[in-house]
Amino acid sequence: MKNGWMTSGFSRLFAMSLLGGGFLVAGAAGDAAKAEYPDRPVTIIVPWGAGGGTDTIVRLFAVGFEEALGVPVNIVNRTGGNGVIGHTAIATAAPDGYTLGACTSEISYFKTMNLAPLTPESFDLISRIAEIPAGVTVKTGGRFQDLKSVVEAMKSEPAGTLTSSGSGLGGPWHLAIAGLARMENLPASTVKFVPSQGGAPALQDVMAGGIDLFTGSPVEAKSLAESGEVKVVAVMAKERLAAFPDVPTVKEAIGVDWTLSNWFSLCAPPGLPAEVKAKIVETGKKGHAAPSVQTNLKERGITPVWDGPEQFAEFANAFAGTAAILLKDLGLAK
Amino acid sequence: MTAIAGAFAIVLDPATLLVIVGASLLGMLIGSIPGLTAVMGTALLVPITFFMDPVPAIAAMVAMTATAIFAGDIPGALLRIPGTPASAAYVDEAYALTRRGKPEVGLGLGLVASTAGGLVGSIFLIVCAPLLARIALGFSTAEYFWLALLGLSCAAFIGTGKPLKGLFSLLFGLAVSTVGLDPASGVPRFTFGSIDLMGGINLIPALIGLFAISEIMRGALHGAPAVREGIGTFGRVTAGLWQRAREHGRNIARGSVVGTLVGALPGAGADIAAWIAYAISRRFARRPQDFGKGSLEGLAEAGAANNSSLSGAWVPTLVFGIPGDSITAIVIGVLILKGMEPGPAIFIKQPEMIYGVLISFFLANLLMLPLGLAFIRVARHVVRVPPTILPPLVLMACIVGAFSLNNSLFDVWVMLAFGVIGWLMEENGIPVAPAILGLVLGGMLEFNFTTTLIKSDGDLLAFFMRPVAAGLGVVTLLVWAVTLFRLVRPARGAGVAAGPREA
Amino acid sequence: MARSDIALGLVIAGLSTAFAVEASGLPTAPGTEFSAGFVPMILGCGGALAGLGIAAEGWRGAGADQQGEAGQPPTLAGLVRCLSVFLAAILYGLFAARTGFVPAAAAVIGGLALVFGASLRLAAGAAVAGSLTLFLVFSHLLRVPLPPTPWLSALWPF
Numbered sequence: 003m004k005n006g007w008m009t010s011g012f013s014r015l016f017a018m019s020l021l022g023g024g025f026l027v028a029g030a031a032g033d034a035a036k037a038e039y040p041d042r043p044v045t046i047i048v049p050w051g052a053g054g055g056t057d058t059i060v061r062l063f064a065v066g067f068e069e070a071l072g073v074p075v076n077i078v079n080r081t082g083g084n085g086v087i088g089h090t091a092i093a094t095a096a097p098d099g100y101t102l103g104a105c106t107s108e109i110s111y112f113k114t115m116n117l118a119p120l121t122p123e124s125f126d127l128i129s130r131i132a133e134i135p136a137g138v139t140v141k142t143g144g145r146f147q148d149l150k151s152v153v154e155a156m157k158s159e160p161a162g163t164l165t166s167s168g169s170g171l172g173g174p175w176h177l178a179i180a181g182l183a184r185m186e187n188l189p190a191s192t193v194k195f196v197p198s199q200g201g202a203p204a205l206q207d208v209m210a211g212g213i214d215l216f217t218g219s220p221v222e223a224k225s226l227a228e229s230g231e232v233k234v235v236a237v238m239a240k241e242r243l244a245a246f247p248d249v250p251t252v253k254e255a256i257g258v259d260w261t262l263s264n265w266f267s268l269c270a271p272p273g274l275p276a277e278v279k280a281k282i283v284e285t286g287k288k289g290h291a292a293p294s295v296q297t298n299l300k301e302r303g304i305t306p307v308w309d310g311p312e313q314f315a316e317f318a319n320a321f322a323g324t325a326a327i328l329l330k331d332l333g334l335a336k
Numbered sequence: 337m338t339a340i341a342g343a344f345a346i347v348l349d350p351a352t353l354l355v356i357v358g359a360s361l362l363g364m365l366i367g368s369i370p371g372l373t374a375v376m377g378t379a380l381l382v383p384i385t386f387f388m389d390p391v392p393a394i395a396a397m398v399a400m401t402a403t404a405i406f407a408g409d410i411p412g413a414l415l416r417i418p419g420t421p422a423s424a425a426y427v428d429e430a431y432a433l434t435r436r437g438k439p440e441v442g443l444g445l446g447l448v449a450s451t452a453g454g455l456v457g458s459i460f461l462i463v464c465a466p467l468l469a470r471i472a473l474g475f476s477t478a479e480y481f482w483l484a485l486l487g488l489s490c491a492a493f494i495g496t497g498k499p500l501k502g503l504f505s506l507l508f509g510l511a512v513s514t515v516g517l518d519p520a521s522g523v524p525r526f527t528f529g530s531i532d533l534m535g536g537i538n539l540i541p542a543l544i545g546l547f548a549i550s551e552i553m554r555g556a557l558h559g560a561p562a563v564r565e566g567i568g569t570f571g572r573v574t575a576g577l578w579q580r581a582r583e584h585g586r587n588i589a590r591g592s593v594v595g596t597l598v599g600a601l602p603g604a605g606a607d608i609a610a611w612i613a614y615a616i617s618r619r620f621a622r623r624p625q626d627f628g629k630g631s632l633e634g635l636a637e638a639g640a641a642n643n644s645s646l647s648g649a650w651v652p653t654l655v656f657g658i659p660g661d662s663i664t665a666i667v668i669g670v671l672i673l674k675g676m677e678p679g680p681a682i683f684i685k686q687p688e689m690i691y692g693v694l695i696s697f698f699l700a701n702l703l704m705l706p707l708g709l710a711f712i713r714v715a716r717h718v719v720r721v722p723p724t725i726l727p728p729l730v731l732m733a734c735i736v737g738a739f740s741l742n743n744s745l746f747d748v749w750v751m752l753a754f755g756v757i758g759w760l761m762e763e764n765g766i767p768v769a770p771a772i773l774g775l776v777l778g779g780m781l782e783f784n785f786t787t788t789l790i791k792s793d794g795d796l797l798a799f800f801m802r803p804v805a806a807g808l809g810v811v812t813l814l815v816w817a818v819t820l821f822r823l824v825r826p827a828r829g830a831g832v833a834a835g836p837r838e839a
Numbered sequence: 840m841a842r843s844d845i846a847l848g849l850v851i852a853g854l855s856t857a858f859a860v861e862a863s864g865l866p867t868a869p870g871t872e873f874s875a876g877f878v879p880m881i882l883g884c885g886g887a888l889a890g891l892g893i894a895a896e897g898w899r900g901a902g903a904d905q906q907g908e909a910g911q912p913p914t915l916a917g918l919v920r921c922l923s924v925f926l927a928a929i930l931y932g933l934f935a936a937r938t939g940f941v942p943a944a945a946a947v948i949g950g951l952a953l954v955f956g957a958s959l960r961l962a963a964g965a966a967v968a969g970s971l972t973l974f975l976v977f978s979h980l981l982r983v984p985l986p987p988t989p990w991l992s993a994l995w996p997f
Contacts, residue, residue, distance in 0.1 A: 045984060051662075052379035058669050061383065078743050078984060079379075082535020083517045083524075090531050091744075115522065118531065165791055171522045171868060195870060196787050197520050202658050202665070206602055209656075211802075212476030212791065225657025225679040302672055333869035334522075365976070372981065380981060500896065504851055504889040511858060511882045521868030523875035526861065549924075556920035556955070557913045725965040727924070728951035732944050735928060736973055740983040745932050752928055764847050782878045786871065794872035 039099050039278045043074040046268075047095070047103040049088020051081045054200070055219075059132045059266045060104045062298045066289035084108065084170055086118045093124045097271040099278035102128070105269035107174050110322035114329050115172055116336035122318040126270040128282055129314050130307045131290065132299055133263040135239035136168075136178035137220035137249070141208050142233050149236040149255040152215065153186060162194040167204035168218030171197045172334045174264040175204075178238055179217040180328045182252065185260045190331035208232060219264070220246055221303035238262045245303040265307070265321075267314060283311060343391075343691035347699060352392045356700055357707075359396035360403045364711045367407025370417045370544050371737020374404040374606070374646075375662045382670060390674035390689055395696035397670065398646075401663050402700050405606055405642050406450040406708055410715045413442045415730060417548040421539055422606035422642040424772050425614040427547065432630035439719065440570055440712070444577040445632055446639040447708040449588050452581075453640030454701030456592035457599065457647025461654075462694050466680060468648075469655035472600040477784040477791070478799050480603060482808035484781040487612050488773065489815050501766045509774020510781070512537050519779070520786040532746040539775050541738040541751040546768045548734050549755025552727045554762070570716045573709055580632065587617055587637040595641030599648025605661030606642040607776050613641030647697060654678050654690070848894025852887045859883025923954045939988025940978070944970035 046064060050056040061077055068075040080088035085108045092103030105125055112120040140146040146155070155164055168175030180190035196213055198204035201222035208216045209231055216223060220234040224245060227234050236255045237243055252260045268286055270279070289295065290308045299306045309317065329335040346352065359381070366377040377400050385393035408419030413430035423430075433442035460468065475483075488506065515526045516536025527533040581588070591613040598609040617637035618627050627634055649660030650667075657678035659665035671678055682690050721729070738751040758768050792798030800806040862883055865876030913921070927947045935943040949966030957965070977983040 052376070052382075052666060054665075057379075065383070065386070076982060076984060080742055080744065082538075082742075083531070084522065084534075086517070087531060087535045117517075117522070117524075117534075162793070170519060171870065191870065194790070196790050197522075198787070199519055199783070203603060206473055206652075206658050207476050209473045210476040210479075212478075222657075225677060228677070229656065229680045231656065298673065302669075362980075366981075369976070376981075498893075498896075500889050500892045504886060504893065507855075507882050507886045507889060511879060511886065514862075514879045514882070518868075518875045521871045521875045523866055523868055525865055525875055525879065526858075552924055553921050556924050557917040722957065722961065724955040724957035725948070725952045725961060725969075727955060728927075728948045729965060729969045731924060731928065731951065732931075732948050732969060732973060735931060735947075736944075736977050736983070736985070739985075740977055740981065743984055748928070748932055752925065764843070785878065786873070789872045790870065 039281055040071055040073045042100065043076055044071060044099070045076045045078050045101050047088055047092050047101065048077055048079050049081065049085040049092070049104065049106065049108075050079070052079050055134065055264075056104055056106055056266050058302070059299065059304060063131050063268075063290060063295055065298075066292035066295035067286060068289070069292065070285040070289035084117065084173075086112065086120075089120055090118060092269060093120060093271055095271045097126065097273040097275075099270070099274055099282060102268060102270045102282070104131075105267045107265050107321065107325075109269075110318055111172065111325040111329055111335075114322075114326050114335045122315065122322060124272060126272050126274045126279060127311055127314045127318060128268040128270060128279075128286055129290075129310050130265050130267045130317070132304045132306050133265040134219045134221060134304055135237050135243065135261065135263045136175055136217055137223075137234050137237040137246075138179075138182075139205070139208065139216040139218075139220060139223045139227070139232050139234045140214065141211065142230055144214075146214070146235065147233070149250075149252065152235065153182075153256055156183060156186065156188060156192050161189060161192045164193045164215065165196050165213040166193045166215035166217045167196040167198045167207060167213045168201055168216055169198065169204075171195060172329055172332070173197075174262070175201075175218040176332070177325060177328050178262040179215065180332055181262055181324070182238070182258070182260050184328065184331065185258045190328055191333070205232065219303075220249065224303065243303060244300070263305075265317075267318075279311075339687035340691050342688040343695055346389075346391045346688065346692040347395070347695045352389075352395060352696070353699075355388065355392040355396050356399045356696065356703060359399040360700065360703055360707050363400040363403030364407045364707065366400070367404030368410045368419045368711075368715065369737055370411060370419055370548060370734055371540055371739075371741055373420045373540065374401040374422075375666070376741075377401065377404050378663050378666045382666060385670050386673075390676060391692040391696065393670060393674055394667070394676075394693045395700065397663075397667055398693070398697050399700035399703070401646055402450075402454050402643060403704050403707065405646060406447060406639075406704060407711065409446040409450070409639065410443065410712065411718075413439055413446070414715065414718050415548065416551050417730070417734070418543060420606075421543055421772075421776065422610050424543055424547075424607065424769070424776075425610040426635045426638045428628060428769060429631050429635045432628070433635075434719075436630060438571070438630075439716065440573045440575070441580070441632070442630070442635055443712050444573040445580055445584065445636055447573075447705065447712065448577065448581040449584075449591065449636045449639035450643040450708070451701055451705045452588045453592045453595055453642070453644035454647060454704065455698065456589070456640070457596045457644030458694065458697040458701060460593075460596045460644075461647045461650055461697065465651045465655050468597075468600045468651045472602065472652050472660070473656060473658065474804065475601060476802065476805070477788040478802055478805035479808060480601075480780060481784040481788055481799065482805060482812050483601070483604070484777045484784065486808060486812045486815065487608060487615070487777050488781065489812060489819065498765060501764075502770050505761065505766050505768065506770040506774045509771035509776075510778040511774075512542065512771070513775050513778025514782065518786075519783050520790070532744070537750055537775070538741060538747055539772075540741050541747040542754045542775055543772060544734050544738055545751040545754025546758035546761075546771065548730060549751060550758030550762060550768070552731055553755060553759045555723075555727055570719060573712050581636075584632055584636040587633050588640045590616065591637035591640035592644040594637075595644035596648035596651075598641070599645030599660055600651040602652055602658050602660055603780065604645075605649065605663070606645045608780075609645035609648075610638040610642040611773055611776065614638040643701075650697075654682060655680055844897025845894045848890045848892070848897055850890070851893060852890030855883045855886030855890055857883075858886065920954055923951060927951050936986045938986075939991065940985040941970045941974050941988045941991050943986070944973060 048057050048060050064075045080091045095101035112118045146152050166179045176195045179193045183192040184190050201218040205216050207213050226232045234249045236252050238252050238261050366372045378397050405422050408423035412418045412423040412427040413434050416431040418424040418427045430442040517524050517534050524534050594613045595609040598604050614634050617634045621633050649664045652658040652660045653664040738747045741747050788798050800809055859880045862876035862879035865874050867874040931943050931947050945966040948969045949962045952962035952965050978985045
C-alpha cells in the first residue's frame with residue numbers, strides 16, 4: 003500500500019533514513035516514557051547456546067512469563083567466552099525493563115577468576131527460576147558401586163589419580179567435586195578435573211572409560227542410568243530427587259552435609275526504575291507459578307525455584323563466597 | 337506388526353503430512369540463506385512444537401533439518417556462498433559447474449545424493465542403531481584427537497597445485513580457531529582485551545566472509561561479477577540426472593555410509609562428515625583431475641554424507657540420550673517434553689512413537705526430491721538477476737545472516753574482515769577451503785589433545801594406550817607418510833603428478 | 840619471476856612468527872600440563888616454515904604460473920566500487936540501530952546498486968523489495984531482533 007510513494011524516489015528514501023534517524027529515536031523514547039510498562043516486546047538474553055540447559059529453562063519459563071506480562075517475550079542467545087559475552091550484554095543493556103537476562107551461577111565468580119569485572123552487584127537481580135543439583139555418576143561394572151567407595155579411593159590413592167568431568171575448569175560441576183573433597187578434609191584438587199564442553203561429552207567419556215566420575219547433573223544421565231550403562235551413586239541435594247527416588251543424597255550416603263546446585267535466574271541491567279522492577283517481579287512470580295511452567299520444568303528433573311530479589315541476592319552472595327574459597331584452593335582464583 | 341501399522345496411521349495423518357511439508361519449506365528457506373543454519377532452525381521450531389503431538393513435532397524437526405542441509409547447496413552452487421557450513425566442503429566443485437554454464441548438473445546431483453544419503457542414514461538408524469551407538473560411545477578423547485587429525489590430513493592438500501600454500505591456509509584456519517577463551521584452560525588467547533573476541537571467531541561469519549564477501553569484492557574490483565558467466569544457461573535439472581546419479585552410485589553409497597558413521601559420533605556433525613567424505617572421494621577418485629574444476633564424484637559423495645550424518649546423529653541420541661550433533665542436542669529436550677525418554681527401552685516402551693519417527697525420516701527425505709526440484713526451479717532465477725543489483729542484495733543478505741547468528745554486530749565485522757582476508761588469499765593463490773577445514777576441526781583437535789594430556793599427566797603415549805586410538809593413530813601416521821612421499825617426489829622428477837595440475 | 844611469492848612467503852613467515860611469539864606469553868592454567876599457548880606455538884612455527892617454503896619456491900621460480908586471469912591491475916572505477924562495498928557495510932553497522940533496519944538496508948542496497956551502474960528505477964526497486972523481504976523473513980518469520988523502524992511499524996503493523 004505504501005509502495006507507491008516509496009518507489010517514487012530512492013534519494014528521498016535515502017535522505018529520509020539518514021536525516022530522520024535522530025528524530026525517530028527521540029520520538030520512540032518519548033513514547034516509551036509515556037506508556038505504561040510493558041507496551042512492546044521484552045527480550046531475554048540467554049548467555050548460553052540454544053538447546054542447552056539454561057536455554058531450555060528460560061524458554062519454558064518464558065511461556066508463562068509472556069502470558070502474565072501480556073506482551074511477546076523473545077529469547078536471544080548471546081553465546082561464547084564461558085558466558086562472559088552474554089552476561090556483559092545483559093549488564094550493559096539499557097535498564098528500561100525491555101531487555102532482561104538469564105544470569106547463571108557464573109556471575110558469582112567471573113571476577114574471582116579474572117574473566118570479567120562482573121559480580122552479582124553488576125545486575126538487578128529479580129529471582130532464581132530453577133536449580134539443578136549436582137550428583138556423582140560412575141560407570142556400571144567399574145570399580146565403584148557407591149559414594150563410599152569413591153570417597154575411600156579419594157583418601158587412599160594419590161591426589162590426581164581419580165578424574166572427574168562435566169563442565170569447564172572452575173565451572174559448577176568442578177566446584178561440586180572440589181567441595182566434596184574439602185568436606186572430607188582433603189585438598190580441593192584431590193580429584194583431577196578434566197574440562198569438558200557440557201554434560202553429554204563428559205558422560206560419554208565416563209562410558210568410554212576415559213574418566214572415572216561425572217559430577218554434573220544426574221538429570222543428564224537419566225537415559226544412560228535407566229539403560230544400566232552408568233550408575234548415579236549420590237545427589238548433592240538436601241532431599242532425594244523425584245526423578246531418582248533410589249539414589250541417596252550425599253548426607254545419606256556418607257554422612258557429610260554437602261550440597262551444590264547449579265542455578266538459573268532472571269536478572270536485568272542495573273538501575274531498573276522501581277515501578278518497572280516491581281512489575282517484573284510480580285508478573286514473573288505469576289508466570290513462574292503457572293501450572294504448565296511448573297510441570298514442564300519438573301518433568302525434566304529441574305527444580306523450579308522462585309525466591310524474589312532479596313532472598314536471591316543473599317543467596318548469590320553466599321554462593322559467591324563458597325565459590326571464592328573453592329577456586330582459591332584450586333588455584334583458579336587470580 | 338500392529339505397532340508399525342499404528343505408526344503408519346500416525347504419520348499418514350493429513351495434519352502430520354502438512355507439518356512435514358511446511359517444515360520442509362521452512363528448511364529450504366533457512367538452508368538457502370547464508371548465516372542461518374539447520375541448528376538455528378531447530379531451535380526456532382522448539383516453541384512451536386510445544387503445541388504439537390509428539391510424532392508431528394519430531395517429524396517437523398527431521399524434515400526441516402534434512403531440507404536445510406540440502407538447500408545449503410543452492411547458494412553454494414549459484415553464488416559460491418555455502419548456505420550452511422555443511423556445504424562448504426564441495427562448494428568450489430558446485431560453483432565450478434555453474435561457471436561452466438551447467439548449474440543444473442551440480443544442483444540436481446546434489447539433490448539426488450542428499451535424498452539417497454538421508455534414506456541410507458535412516459535405514460542404518462532403523463536397523464542397527466543400538467550396535468552403532470555402542471561403537472560411537474566407546475570413543476574417548478584420544479580417539480577424537482586422532483579422528484580430527486585424520487580428517488585434517490586427508491584433506492590438507494585439497495584443491496591446490498601448491499601444497500605449501502594449502503598447508504598455510506590450513507594452519508591459518510587452525511590458528512583462528514584458537515582465538516578466544518581456551519575451552520580447556522579458560523585462558524583468554526589473542527583477545528587483546530576485547531570481550532567479543534573472548535567468544536572466539538565464529539565459523540559462520542568467517543565462512544560467509546571468506547566465500548561471499550571476497551567474491552563480491554573481486555567482482556566489484558574487476559567489473560565482472562563472476563556469477564554473470566552462468567546467466568542464461570540453466571538447463572532442465574532432470575535432463576540426464578538419473579544416469580549421472582547411477583554413474584556415481586558408488587560415491588553416493590560410500591558417502592552415505594561414511595556420513596552415518598561420522599554423524600553417529602557425538603561431537604562430529606554434518607560439516608565434518610562432508611569434509612571427510614570429500615577427502616575420501618578424492619583419494620579414490622576415478623577422475624582426480626576434475627577436482628577443483630567441478631568434480632561430480634566429490635560433490636555426490638560429500639552431498640550424500642552431510643545428509644546421512646543427520647540420521648546418524650540420532651543413533652546415540654535415541655539409544656543413550658547422548659546427542660550426536662548440535663541439532664539432536666536440541667531434539668533431546670523436545671523428546672523428553674513429549675514423554676519419549678531416550679534410551680534402549682524407547683524401542684520397546686513406545687514402539688508406535690519411535691516407528692512413527694523413523695517413518696517420518698523416510699517420508700521427509702523422499703519428499704525432499706520433488707520439493708527440492710521445485711525449489712531449484714525457483715532459485716535458478718538468481719542467475720538472471722541483473723549483475724548491477726545482485727551484489728548489493730547478496731551483501732545485505734550476508735550482513736543480516738551474520739548478524740542473526742548471535743544478534744551481534746561483532747559477527748558482521750568478523751565477516752567483513754574475513755572478506756578482505758579471503759580476497760588477499762585468493763589474489764595470492766592461497767586456497768580458502770583448507771582454512772575453513774581448519775576452523776571446523778581446530779577446536780575438536782586442540783581440545784581433545786589437551787584433555788588427553790591432562791588425564792595422562794602429559795604422557796604422549798596416552799594417544800596409543802587404547803586399542804581404537806592406537807589403530808586410528810597408526811592409520812593417521814601412514815596417511816602422513818604417504819602424503820609426504822607424494823609431496824617430495826614431484827618436486828624432484830616433475831613428471832606424471834605435475835601434469836594434470838597445469839591443465 | 841615469482842617475486843610476489845617471495846614477498847608473500849616472507850610476510851606469512853613474519854606474521855606466523857608474531858603469532859607464535861604472542862602465544863609463547865600465554866600462562867599455564869592449574870591442572871593442565873602445557874601452557875595455553877602450546878598448540879598455537881606449534882601452529883605459528885608451522886606457518887613460519889610454510890612461509891619460508893613458499894618464499895624458497897618463489898626464489899626457484901616455481902610460482903611463475905600464478906599471474907593469470909586475475910593479473911590485470913584493477914581500474915579506478917573498480918577500486919571505487921570495491922571501497923563502496925565496505926563503506927556501505929560499515930555505514931549500515933553504524934547507523935542501523937538508529938534508523939531501523941528497513942531504511943538502512945534500503946540505503947545500502949539502493950546506494951550500492953547505483954554505484955554498480957544500475958538505473959535509478961532498478962536501484963530503487965531493489966532497495967525497497969530487498970529490504971522489505973529481508974525484514975519480513977528475518978524479523979517476522981525467524982524472529983531475529985533486527986533494529987526496529989518505529990514509523991514503519993506504525994504505518995504497517997505486521
